[in-house]
Amino acid sequence: MSIILQARHINKSFHDPITVPVLKDVTFSIEKGEFVSIVGKSGCGKSTLLYVLSTMDTDYEGELEVDGELMTGKKAQKLAQVRNEKIGFVFQFHYLLNEFSVLRNVMLPGLKLNKYTEKEVEQRAMERLAMLGIEDLATKMVNQLSGGQKQRVAIARALINDPHIIMGDEPTGNLDKKNSEIVFDIFKTLSEKYQQTLLIVTHDPEFAHRTKRIIEMEDGRIIRQ
Amino acid sequence: MKLIINIAESLLLARWRQTLVAAIGVTFSITMFITLLSFMTGLNDLLDSLIVNRTPHVRLYNEIKPSKDQPITKTVEYKDYYNFIHSVKTSGSRQELYNSGAIMQSIQKDDRVLGLAPRVAAQVFFNDGTIDITGVINGVDVQAENKLFHFNEYVVGGNYIDLKNVANSIILGKALAQKLLVNIGDVVQITTSKGEIFPLKVVGFFQSGINDIDKVQSYASITTVQKLLGQSNSYITDIQVKLKDITEAPAIAKEWAVLYGCDAEDIQTANSQFETGNFIRSLISYVVGVVLLIVAGFGIYNILNMMIYEKMDSIAILKATGFSGGDVKYIFIFIALSIGLFGGVTGLILGYVLSAIINQIPFVTAALPTITTYPINYNPLFYIIGISFSIITTYFAGWFPARKASKVDPVIIIRGK
Numbered sequence: 001m002s003i004i005l006q007a008r009h010i011n012k013s014f015h016d017p018i019t020v021p022v023l024k025d026v027t028f029s030i031e032k033g034e035f036v037s038i039v040g041k042s043g044c045g046k047s048t049l050l051y052v053l054s055t056m057d058t059d060y061e062g063e064l065e066v067d068g069e070l071m072t073g074k075k076a077q078k079l080a081q082v083r084n085e086k087i088g089f090v091f092q093f094h095y096l097l098n099e100f101s102v103l104r105n106v107m108l109p110g111l112k113l114n115k116y117t118e119k120e121v122e123q124r125a126m127e128r129l130a131m132l133g134i135e136d137l138a139t140k141m142v143n144q145l146s147g148g149q150k151q152r153v154a155i156a157r158a159l160i161n162d163p164h165i166i167m168g169d170e171p172t173g174n175l176d177k178k179n180s181e182i183v184f185d186i187f188k189t190l191s192e193k194y195q196q197t198l199l200i201v202t203h204d205p206e207f208a209h210r211t212k213r214i215i216e217m218e219d220g221r222i223i224r225q
Numbered sequence: 226m227k228l229i230i231n232i233a234e235s236l237l238l239a240r241w242r243q244t245l246v247a248a249i250g251v252t253f254s255i256t257m258f259i260t261l262l263s264f265m266t267g268l269n270d271l272l273d274s275l276i277v278n279r280t281p282h283v284r285l286y287n288e289i290k291p292s293k294d295q296p297i298t299k300t301v302e303y304k305d306y307y308n309f310i311h312s313v314k315t316s317g318s319r320q321e322l323y324n325s326g327a328i329m330q331s332i333q334k335d336d337r338v339l340g341l342a343p344r345v346a347a348q349v350f351f352n353d354g355t356i357d358i359t360g361v362i363n364g365v366d367v368q369a370e371n372k373l374f375h376f377n378e379y380v381v382g383g384n385y386i387d388l389k390n391v392a393n394s395i396i397l398g399k400a401l402a403q404k405l406l407v408n409i410g411d412v413v414q415i416t417t418s419k420g421e422i423f424p425l426k427v428v429g430f431f432q433s434g435i436n437d438i439d440k441v442q443s444y445a446s447i448t449t450v451q452k453l454l455g456q457s458n459s460y461i462t463d464i465q466v467k468l469k470d471i472t473e474a475p476a477i478a479k480e481w482a483v484l485y486g487c488d489a490e491d492i493q494t495a496n497s498q499f500e501t502g503n504f505i506r507s508l509i510s511y512v513v514g515v516v517l518l519i520v521a522g523f524g525i526y527n528i529l530n531m532m533i534y535e536k537m538d539s540i541a542i543l544k545a546t547g548f549s550g551g552d553v554k555y556i557f558i559f560i561a562l563s564i565g566l567f568g569g570v571t572g573l574i575l576g577y578v579l580s581a582i583i584n585q586i587p588f589v590t591a592a593l594p595t596i597t598t599y600p601i602n603y604n605p606l607f608y609i610i611g612i613s614f615s616i617i618t619t620y621f622a623g624w625f626p627a628r629k630a631s632k633v634d635p636v637i638i639i640r641g642k
Contacts, residue, residue, distance in 0.1 A: 051636040056545060058634070077549045084547020095542045099239030109546040111228045157546065 004164050004197050005030040010052055010062035022048050024220040030199060035191040037208040038201045040217035047169055050201045054087060054167050055079045067164050084112055088158025092170040096142045102153050103138040110160040128156040132186055148179030155186055168200040172207060229552055233559040247528040248568035254521025255572025255611045256579060261517060262607050263580040265510045267600035276499045279374045280492050281465030282474045285481060287322060288488045291315045325461035328485050337468055342369035344463035345450045352414040353405050360401060360441045364450025373467045378595040383409045383429025388446050395425040398439035399432045417453050518614055526622035529561050533626040541635040550631030557630060561623020569615030573608050
């Protein structure tokens, strides 16, 4: 099994207004096809860790490798490219662009990657929407959707470029029981059927227990994995 | 690039009301800039033309004045002394320009010169019953005068060309005509300084805008005045010259004074108060223009700034899904430039329309008989400045916040929720 994500001795502090360490010597790795959840109490640094791992937050010490490539110290341009190609995101809030239709939202990262023609990207976007059972929403505007639907569109968007890993920051945190269940089932299907690597931050123990591997954090450290 | 333009377009159209408000902000600023500057410079040009149109750039004449070289200064032994002479009297020099025909020929050939008009001035009395009114008759070459000094624009009654076509004719200042109670077609009696009485036929009135001038001045053809004075047809007292470039006048006046051995006065010296006024008016125009642009610039900057900060969420999402800082920057610069271009062009059109409307508003003034509406200067330069300015300011107004947005960590925005 190949290692998709490798974090070595990650340290991070917030400096405003006083220096507070939030991540202390975090080291772990994720292999291809794993379904991992990070759990911990509010404020333990799990979201912060996820942002560091996602390459969006570059203000840390230590080393981060994605797909065997060192991310630490890379230029913003390059990191954006890595995020585009190799990482898919699902946030607690859906973070879709209200200005675009559902289909366009899913297509945007694909168009940015510029690997396929617009027609092909559209085709792929429709495939993913169909996979999540929401192909009939494709032409709707984002603000016409329910919370659960939005979250599923966000997952479709995360999948558009066949990422090496999907990261989720409390993707079910804002959803009711039924929709949480749908989202979890989607993740499970992705993991089992498509061997998609998933790294999900959650404070929902039930959600975490159903994943294959749990990383538990407390006070900026990993206490169990 | 196509994708970036596409995204920018969607962002613009999705909130079209906001886009419209931003564009209207630009439009308003540019409209005001164009209109005010066109109007102000229009008025300025009007005031300039009051003086410049009827004043020669260089005037050649012979001043009645005491001789500069008194005999004692020419005496060798007292040459280096300070000599004080009391009660110097002017010599009986003539007002006539010597050798005027040759001077005129030589000036005509100078390629800095636009044209020249000779004049003969005569002091006369207008006989009104028992009262004599002093006045001046200017003998003019009607066609040259008209070409260079827009003579016809000041002739309010009758036809100016009759001055040439009708023998022994005169065009009276309007105020003078009212004093003399004459109409076109009437005959006025004048007495020359030598005591001869002439009847002249009134063929028109002129109004210069300065009542004091209209009370004393009148015009006749050169030959008529030469006849009044009992002089030959080579008798010329003034040569009025218009140059191609008015700023050369002082230098040329000096040159000619030496060359032709007469007095030469340039417009800048003759109308120094006008020069000052002109300078101040131009200064005010420029200051107003610059202030308008600065105010407009800040307005545009503010609107775009707010627009971009409102879209911070979208920036974070785009960055999280793999768009680089550069992409984000170009998207917003493109948005800014489209607003600038659209708003600017609309501003130019509205500015033109507004100035055209002002140009139709009646404006009647005694000073300028030919002006009936407010003047507008349709200088294409204002339009070029206007559109360049709107594009440049919107570019920077987009560039600064866009650069900031491109640098921001998406995490900070996402976590901020």
